[in-house]
Structure formats: structure tokens, C-alpha cells
Amino acid sequence: MVRISRYILVLTAIIGSAVALPNLYWTIMEKPVNSPYVMYSIIDKGYMIQRSTPAIVRQDTKGNSYTREEYEKKLPMMFYMQLASSGTMPDSINGVEMDMHALRKARSTYRYQPKVRDSPQPGLYPLFESESGRVNLEMPNDFFRIQDWMVFIDAKSNSVDEAKSNLFTAVLTKRGFEFPARIIAGLPTTRKSCDEGYLVSDAKEQLFHLKMVKGKPYVKKVALPDNLSFKWIECVDFSNKLYYAYLISAANEVYVLFQDTYELLKLPVTGFNPDVDELKIYGDFFNYNVIIDGESYLKNITLDNKFNKVDEYAEKWETKYQRTEGKIFGAIFPFELSLKSDNSRYIDFRIKYSENFYWILLSLLFVGAEIYWIKRMKNGIMDHLADLLIIAVTGIFGFIAVNIFQNKFFK
Amino acid sequence: MSNVIECNNLTHYYGKKMVYENLNIHVREGSILGLLGKNGAGKTTTINILNGFLQPRSGECLIYNENTQHLTPKTKARIGFLIEGHVQYAFMNIHQIEKFYAGFYPNWKREPYWELMKKLKVLPTQKISSMSCGQRSQVALGLILAQDPDLLILDDFSMGLDPGYRRLFIDYLREYAKAANKTIFTTSHIIQDMERLIDDVLIMDYNRVLAQKPVKEFMTTFKQFNFELLNADLELKKEKFIVNLEKVKNQIELYTYDSEEVVLNYLASNGIGYTNFRKVEMTLEDAFIGLTGKY
Amino acid sequence: MWKSILYKEWLKLRWIILISTALGIMAVGSLFLNVQHDFLFMGAMTYWYNTLFLGVQYFHLLKYVPLVIGIAIGVAQYFPETVNKRIKLSFHLPINENKILLLMMLCGTTTLLVSFGSMFLLFWGLSAHFFPQEIVYGAIVSVTPWFLSGFVIYFFISLIVMEPVWKYWILYGLIGYAFIGLYLEPSTTGGYEPVVLKFALLTVLLSLSSLFSAYRFRKGEM
Numbered sequence: 001m002v003r004i005s006r007y008i009l010v011l012t013a014i015i016g017s018a019v020a021l022p023n024l025y026w027t028i029m030e031k032p033v034n035s036p037y038v039m040y041s042i043i044d045k046g047y048m049i050q051r052s053t054p055a056i057v058r059q060d061t062k063g064n065s066y067t068r069e070e071y072e073k074k075l076p077m078m079f080y081m082q083l084a085s086s087g088t089m090p091d092s093i094n095g096v097e098m099d100m101h102a103l104r105k106a107r108s109t110y111r112y113q114p115k116v117r118d119s120p121q122p123g124l125y126p127l128f129e130s131e132s133g134r135v136n137l138e139m140p141n142d143f144f145r146i147q148d149w150m151v152f153i154d155a156k157s158n159s160v161d162e163a164k165s166n167l168f169t170a171v172l173t174k175r176g177f178e179f180p181a182r183i184i185a186g187l188p189t190t191r192k193s194c195d196e197g198y199l200v201s202d203a204k205e206q207l208f209h210l211k212m213v214k215g216k217p218y219v220k221k222v223a224l225p226d227n228l229s230f231k232w233i234e235c236v237d238f239s240n241k242l243y244y245a246y247l248i249s250a251a252n253e254v255y256v257l258f259q260d261t262y263e264l265l266k267l268p269v270t271g272f273n274p275d276v277d278e279l280k281i282y283g284d285f286f287n288y289n290v291i292i293d294g295e296s297y298l299k300n301i302t303l304d305n306k307f308n309k310v311d312e313y314a315e316k317w318e319t320k321y322q323r324t325e326g327k328i329f330g331a332i333f334p335f336e337l338s339l340k341s342d343n344s345r346y347i348d349f350r351i352k353y354s355e356n357f358y359w360i361l362l363s364l365l366f367v368g369a370e371i372y373w374i375k376r377m378k379n380g381i382m383d384h385l386a387d388l389l390i391i392a393v394t395g396i397f398g399f400i401a402v403n404i405f406q407n408k409f410f411k
Numbered sequence: 412m413s414n415v416i417e418c419n420n421l422t423h424y425y426g427k428k429m430v431y432e433n434l435n436i437h438v439r440e441g442s443i444l445g446l447l448g449k450n451g452a453g454k455t456t457t458i459n460i461l462n463g464f465l466q467p468r469s470g471e472c473l474i475y476n477e478n479t480q481h482l483t484p485k486t487k488a489r490i491g492f493l494i495e496g497h498v499q500y501a502f503m504n505i506h507q508i509e510k511f512y513a514g515f516y517p518n519w520k521r522e523p524y525w526e527l528m529k530k531l532k533v534l535p536t537q538k539i540s541s542m543s544c545g546q547r548s549q550v551a552l553g554l555i556l557a558q559d560p561d562l563l564i565l566d567d568f569s570m571g572l573d574p575g576y577r578r579l580f581i582d583y584l585r586e587y588a589k590a591a592n593k594t595i596f597t598t599s600h601i602i603q604d605m606e607r608l609i610d611d612v613l614i615m616d617y618n619r620v621l622a623q624k625p626v627k628e629f630m631t632t633f634k635q636f637n638f639e640l641l642n643a644d645l646e647l648k649k650e651k652f653i654v655n656l657e658k659v660k661n662q663i664e665l666y667t668y669d670s671e672e673v674v675l676n677y678l679a680s681n682g683i684g685y686t687n688f689r690k691v692e693m694t695l696e697d698a699f700i701g702l703t704g705k706y
Numbered sequence: 707m708w709k710s711i712l713y714k715e716w717l718k719l720r721w722i723i724l725i726s727t728a729l730g731i732m733a734v735g736s737l738f739l740n741v742q743h744d745f746l747f748m749g750a751m752t753y754w755y756n757t758l759f760l761g762v763q764y765f766h767l768l769k770y771v772p773l774v775i776g777i778a779i780g781v782a783q784y785f786p787e788t789v790n791k792r793i794k795l796s797f798h799l800p801i802n803e804n805k806i807l808l809l810m811m812l813c814g815t816t817t818l819l820v821s822f823g824s825m826f827l828l829f830w831g832l833s834a835h836f837f838p839q840e841i842v843y844g845a846i847v848s849v850t851p852w853f854l855s856g857f858v859i860y861f862f863i864s865l866i867v868m869e870p871v872w873k874y875w876i877l878y879g880l881i882g883y884a885f886i887g888l889y890l891e892p893s894t895t896g897g898y899e900p901v902v903l904k905f906a907l908l909t910v911l912l913s914l915s916s917l918f919s920a921y922r923f924r925k926g927e928m
Binding site: 002009011016019119122123143188339347 | 804901908912927
């Protein structure tokens with residue numbers, strides 16, 4: 001019983017130190033790894049790269065350096081406000097006259113983060129009246145959930161609005177909706193230009209557009225090609241009102257869903273892993289810069305404003321584990337344990353094994369030290385076999401653990 | 412008569428500092444053994460080993476033929492234990508503590524406990540922590556009497572007791588032990604009054620046992636002779652028969668297990684001039700100091 | 707015999723049970739007084755919205771309450787056992803030493819269960835009164851590790867208080883600090899979902915910790 005109690009404490013110490021020590025190491029040793037900022041220049045028909053470590057450098061892909069002003073001129077779609085104020089905005093680009101209003105309207109920014117997807121979802125959403133006749137959107141008095149049926153819950157009384165729930169459920173059912181909903185995507189805020197309701201993926205992975213028009217349900221089933229299903233949908237509210245949402249398919253393809261026509265278009269984006277990569281889509285008058293931003297790589301896939309691929313730029317760099325401080329880390333620690341992840345908002349035990357095997361040397365050294373100590377204390381090796389095994393496998397963590405919770409028992 | 416306590420070849424160190432080596436202790440059933448020694452001589456170490464709170468470097472102690480590190484509950488029920496300083500659950504009052512202990516011992520005897528408590532003049536709700544040292548000693552003693560164990564292990568029971576309480580404690584204990592054939596193992600660094608209690612004595616000094624025998628035998632064989640040297644500057648050689656020798660100017664105190672004759676022969680054969688040679692009657696305390704030295 | 711042990715633990719714990727449970731219930735009550743106040747001033751809809759979409763945690767004040775109660779009960783129960791090494795008295799009772807320790811641990815754990823249980827039920831009930839199941843679920847998932855941390859610190863206190871060598875108090879304390887920190891890692895509401903059961907399992911395992919240091923005490927480590 002006491003031995004069991006000791007091994008539990010040893011486990012506790014291993015867990016505690018496997019979180020705390022690597023954390024301490026990185027706090028002291030970690031150096032910033034800044035990914036470059038890469039944008040397509042409509043002037044050069046090539047990429048402009050800005051790096052911020054150690055000092056800010058602005059270059060093109062041929063290695064020419066630029067001043068800040070020169071750099072901004074190469075990216076007029078991005079810095080049009082700055083260029084306009086300093087009077088250096090060209091009158092026309094590619095033979096197209098530059099209209100500030102049109103430029104502004106064409107601008108869009110979207111950012112996908114893995115942790116936003118891998119996080120607890122609200123489950124309850126406000127359904128706005130999309131044609132209220134008012135200028136501003138108003139927060140309704142209830143939230144809906146779509147489980148066995150579509151339920152509206154009045155916040156003030158914390159109770160179900162049966163009539164409204166039945167009405168919406170009936171229409172959903174009639175349109176072929178299979179309860180419950182898998183994904184409910186929308187913009188649950190009053191701070192948007194207008195309301196387009198929600199895109200809902202049902203239990204059979206069918207896609208529906210759901211909104212409320214003058215108190216009545218509007219449900220439209222979106223025609224999907226065979227075997228296309230989505231793992232993530234994010235609605236957007238861009239000035240050009242071109243499309244409702246970006247959608248990520250089960251096969252990690254990126255789609256847009258056009259407004260009104262409900263046409264789905266697959267963007268020519270490859271190599272995107274939504275579990276670990278960020279995705280940024282910057283739209284402007286001429287192009288879309290689709291940027292896949294991973295831990296150790298970046299890819300800019302540039303599309304024209306009809307979503308055809310124009311050019312591509314890719315770059316790789318070392319992760320922190322591949323750099324000197326990471327190699328030292330791997331030689332000291334056989335693994336690290338953390339509860340948090342950059343790619344998730346869930347707390348869980350996440351184990352990351354060392355990328356090299358030098359830690360085995362250190363483990364053996366610790367095993368040797370322990371054997372020396374056991375001999376000095378005139379104890380039997382056999383009584384400490386499990387401890388030695390623990391040290392061999394968990395290295396420094398095990399060594400600390402078995403020596404804090406000492407293996408001393410009556411003979 | 413069988414041995415209740417049997418410690419064989421007990422050896423213990425604190426780090427590199429030796430406490431003792433190959434110590435053997437035997438306590439006969441029905442006897443009262445006093446383990447006497449100065450502070451730091453190893454009394455508490457021995458008590459801790461006996462109670463299973465210390466693993467000796469080597470050797471073992473048996474109580475009722477069970478290793479003291481793994482006493483069964485049944486054997487533990489036969490042992491009454493008084494911790495140094497009469498430590499008890501001081502957050503209880505005398506009613507609560509009696510109720511608590513009564514649950515553990517099927518042969519619990521309330522009467523001797525309450526008999527002692529009646530003499531105490533404490534409030535029924537008074538916590539033990541607010542009692543005087545003497546009163547606490549009576550509570551601890553009362554609990555042991557109520558437990559009615561076969562073996563009593565008392566660690567320095569005299570500590571902090573004024574003479575009246577000490578005398579009371581000892582007399583009560585001796586009468587109780589002898590009437591019911593109890594075995595007692597006790598330590599003390601206050602020797603006064605111990606003669607009234609113990610049958611056998613075990614005197615320890617740093618790293619060694621100086622004497623282990625019945626008190627009566629010890630008191631008759633261990634002797635003190637005083638005399639005055641004619642030449643105050645003379646340094647006496649410490650012969651084998653001399654256990655201890657204290658010299659202040661020309662005053663000599665000589666302690667030995669040998670007879671008066673041996674001492675006189677020694678003085679004569681070495682041509683040592685002396686006057687006023689006399690045998691001194693000792694108390695146990697005198698003998699203890701004589702044996703262990705004043706320092 | 708177990709009745710006597712229960713009696714002793716009761717004498718040590720009776721006031722602290724009352725005080726800590728009362729404080730715990732007051733803490734929960736005050737949370738919902740705030741909720742009620744804010745419902746009145748900003749409206750239920752806005753409050754729900756802030757909770758669902760802006761990450762407002764109406765229960766965040768509860769975070770360290772179980773920890774404090776765990777410390778209080780651990781100290782109240784184990785500290786009186788170690789003053790003057792009184793634990794020797796317990797080990798001298800005619801019961802197996804580990805059995806006594808486990809009984810003591812069960813008494814403390816039951817106390818915590820009563821105290822935390824009443825807080826938890828009240829929290830659940832009042833949450834369900836004010837909020838829909840989605841918010842209630844997220845809140846329960848979020849506060850569960852905090853309640854578990856109260857048990858963990860209680861077990862660590864039993865470990866540390868019984869340890870005979872003071873240098874190890876610091877080492878055990880460091881391990882406890884690192885380990886309990888895991889239970890209190892800041893997170894979005896409901897973010898603990900994958901780990902709650904694992905935490906619960908580790909907490910149950912840690913209930914045996916006092917056996918280890920008490921054994922060291924019995925063996926005379928110094």
C-alpha cells in the first residue's frame with residue numbers, strides 16, 4: 001500500500017516536473033521565430049517579403065531591398081490610404097483607373113485559426129430579424145439551439161418558446177433537414193452591415209441556409225456535389241457581398257459559397273492542414289492573397305479576383321525544436337508535457353517527445369548516478385529496479401521524482 | 412520467567428555518529444526496568460526503536476516475540492505507551508479523551524481513570540492543553556491505567572513534574588504494577604525517587620552500556636570511597652578496578668565494584684599517603700553520577 | 707474502533723466543516739446575487755450573450771474557494787496530529803497504521819465532499835435557474851477542476867504535515883504547487899472537458915499520499 005502510494009506520488013512529480021521544467025526552460029531560452037509577411041505585388045507581378053527579426057527588412061524574391069515608402073508603393077492595394085494621403089497613389093494600375101471607393105469595397109480580410117475550431121462551441125445562437133425595416137440590427141430576446149429539434153429559449157424566463165420552436169422545426173423538417181445540427185455558423189453580432197442568418201450543416205452533412213425574414217423561417221438547402229462535406233464554416237460580412245462564407249471541406253479544401261446563387265467554388269489552395277495551420281485570405285481589387293501560415297512554413301497562393309491562381313510563393317524555416325536551443329532541449333528532456341496548445345482552446349495532457357535521442361545519454365547518466373547512490377547506501381539494486389526503469393524512460397523527470405519521494409522501506 | 416522485551420545486537424547511527432553498537436536489552440515479565448542515562452545517551456532512540464518509530468541500522472527488538480516494527484494490533488493493545496512530556500490529544504477534555512480511548516480497548520477500566528481525575532480539580536470541559544504539566548501527567552497515567560496493559564513503556568515520565576506529582580506518579584505506578592504483575596520499561600534522566608520504582612537498572616552512556624543489573628545488586632556491588640591525599644599534587648593512575656575517580660584538590664572520590672581491601676591494597680602498594688579513608692553510602696542518584704561522571 | 711477515530715476527527719473538524727461550508731455557500735450565493743443584479747441592469751439576453759460569445763465567466767470568483775477550504779480542512783485535521791508528534795499516539799492504537807491513516811483521510815475527504823457537494827449542488831441549481839443547459843454545462847466543466855484542486859491540496863497537506871524531514875516539506879510543496887497549477891490553468895469556459903476525468907482519476911489516486919510520509923515518520927527518517 002505504501003509502495004503504491006509512493007508510485008502515485010512519483011507519477012505526480014513526473015507530471016508536475018514535465019510541465020514545469022520545460023516551461024521554465026523555454027521561458028529562459030526561447031527566441032522569437034517570426035514568420036515573414038509575404039504579399040503579392042500587383043506592380044511587380046511578384047512577391048514582397050517583410051521580415052521583422054532581427055531588424056525589419058523589406059525585400060522582393062530576387063533579394064532587392066526596399067525602403068518603407070518603396071515597399072508601400074509596391075503594394076498599393078494594401079497601402080492605398082497611405083499612398084493617397086502622401087499623394088503617391090498611381091491614377092491607374094494595369095490600365096484600370098483607381099477609384100478609392102471601389103478599392104475600399106473590394107477589400108476583405110479573413111483569418112482562420114485552428115484553436116477557434118478546436119474549442120468549446122457556444123451551442124446557442126441569436127437569430128436576428130434580417131428584414132426588420134430598421135437601420136440597425138437588434139438583439140432578439142431568445143437564443144436557438146438545434147438538437148433534436150430547433151428550440152428557441154427566451155433569456156428572461158429561461159424557458160422554451162414553443163410556438164416559434166415548432167414553426168422553425170416544421171420548416172426545417174420540410175426542407176429535409178436531419179436533426180441534430182453538426183455545425184452552426186453565423187455572425188452572432190449586431191455589429192455587421194446586415195444579417196444573413198446561419199449556415200447549418202445537419203446530421204447527414206447536408207448544408208442549409210437558415211434565417212428569419214419578418215418573423216418567418218427562411219430555409220434554403222444548398223446543393224452539394226456528392227461526397228462533399230464540411231468540417232468548418234465561417235460566415236463573412238464583406239462590403240462586396242460576393243459570398244456568404246468560407247468553408248473547409250473534410251478533405252481540407254477551401255470553398256466559398258456565393259451569395260444568392262448558392263454556388264460553391266473550390267479555391268485552388270493545396271497543402272493546407274486546418275488542424276495546425278492558420279489561413280489568412282486578404283482580398284483586394286485585383287487579387288486574393290491566400291496565406292497558409294504553419295509553425296515552420298508559409299505559403300502564399302495568389303488568386304485573381306475571379307479566384308484563378310496567379311502565382312505562388314513558399315518558404316520554410318526551422319522550428320524552435322530544430323534550432324540550437326531546441327536541440328539542447330531535446331538532449332535534456334525526453335519529452336514535454338503541456339496542458340495548452342496553440343492549436344486548441346481545450347485543456348488536455350499533450351505530450352511532445354524529444355526530436356533527438358541525446359536525452360538517452362542523460363537518462364543513462366542519471367541511472368548510473370542512482371546506481372552509485374544505491375550502492376553507497378548499501379541497498380539492493382533489485383529493490384530499486386522499478387525506479388531505475390522509471391529514470392531510464394523519463395530521464396530527468398523520473399530522476400527528480402524518485403529522489404524526492406525516496407525509496408526507503410523497512411527491510 | 413520469559414522476557415517481554417528482547418533487543419538483540421541493536422546498532423544505530425545518526426548519519427556517521429554512532430549511538431550504540433550491539434546493545435542487548437532483556438526485560439523479564441513482571442519486572443520494572445529503568446533505562447537511565449544523561450541527555451543524548453540514546454534513551455529516546457531506544458524508546459523509538461521499541462515503539463517502532465525508528466528502524467535500527469541493524470539488530471532487532473522483539474516485544475512479546477513480535478518485531479517492534481510490525482506489531483500486530485493485538486500486541487499493541489497489550490502495550491501502554493507514555494510519550495515524553497505526557498503528550499496527549501490536548502484538544503480534547505478529560506471526558507472526550509476517555510470516550511475516545513475506550514473504543515479501542517475491550518477491557519477498558521473506567522474506574523481507575525476517574526479516580527485519578529477526581530483528584531485533579533479540573534473543569535469537565537477544560538481542554539487538556541490548558542492544564543498544568545502535573546495534571547496532564549495524571550491524565551496520561553489515568554489513561555494507561557484504564558487501558559490496563561501488560562507492558563508499560565514510559566518515556567521520561569518525570570519530565571516537568573514537581574516533586575509531589577513525581578512521587579505520586581511513582582508510588583501509584585509501583586503499587587499497580589506489582590499488584591497485577593505488569594512489566595514496565597521506563598526511561599528517565601531524573602534519578603531521584605527512581606529507586607522506589609525500578610527493579611532493574613540499565614545505565615547508558617554515549618555509545619555504551621555502563622551497567623545492566625538488578626538495582627539491589629548494583630547498589631550493593633557499586634561502592635564509593637572517599638579519602639584525602641597527603642600530597643595534593645599527586646595524580647592517581649586509573650587502574651582497571653577503578654570505575655571512576657573524581658579529584659578536587661586533595662579530596663578524592665573513588666568508585667569501584669571491588670572491595671574496600673582492593674582499594675586499600677592499591678593505595679598501600681603504590682605508596683600513596685592518605686587520611687580519612689571512608690566508605691560512603693550512596694543513593695541511586697549518587698551511584699548514577701558516580702558511574703557516569705559529573706560531566 | 708472506527709467510531710472512536712471518527713469521534714476524534716469530528717472533534718477536530720466540526721467547526722471547520724460548519725465554517726467552510728457556510729463560507730462556500732455564501733461565496734456561491736454572492737455569485738448569483740451579482741448575476742441577478744446584472745440581469746436586472748443589462749438584461750438576461752445581454753448577460754447570456756456575454757457569457758456565450760465574449761467569454762465572461764460569472765463563476766470566476768469561485769476559483770480559489772475550494773483551494774482555501776482544502777487547506778483549512780487539511781490543516782485543521784493534520785496539524786493537531788503532528789504537534790509534539792502526537793501521531794505516535796495514533797500509530798500506537800491497536801489498529802493497523804495504514805488503516806488509521808486511511809480512515810482519517812476518509813473523514814477529511816467526506817468533510818470536503820459535504821462542503822464542496824453542497825456548494826456544487828447550489829451552484830448547479832442556481833445556474834440552471836438563470837441559464838440554459840449550454841451555459842450550465844460549460845460552467846460545471848469549468849468549476850469541476852477547481853473543486854478537485856481542493857481535494858488535491860488537502861491530500862498534499864496530509865503528505866507534507868506528516869513528513870518528518872523539513873527539507874522535504876519544501877520539495878513536496880514544489881511538486882504540489884506545480885501539480886495543483888494544472889487544475890487551475892486558465893481556460894475558456896468548458897475548455898477542461900477532455901481532461902476533467904483524468905484529473906478526477908489522479909485526484910482519487912492521490913488520496914493515498916499520506917501513507918507515504920507517515921511511513922517515513924514511522925521508519926524514523928531524519
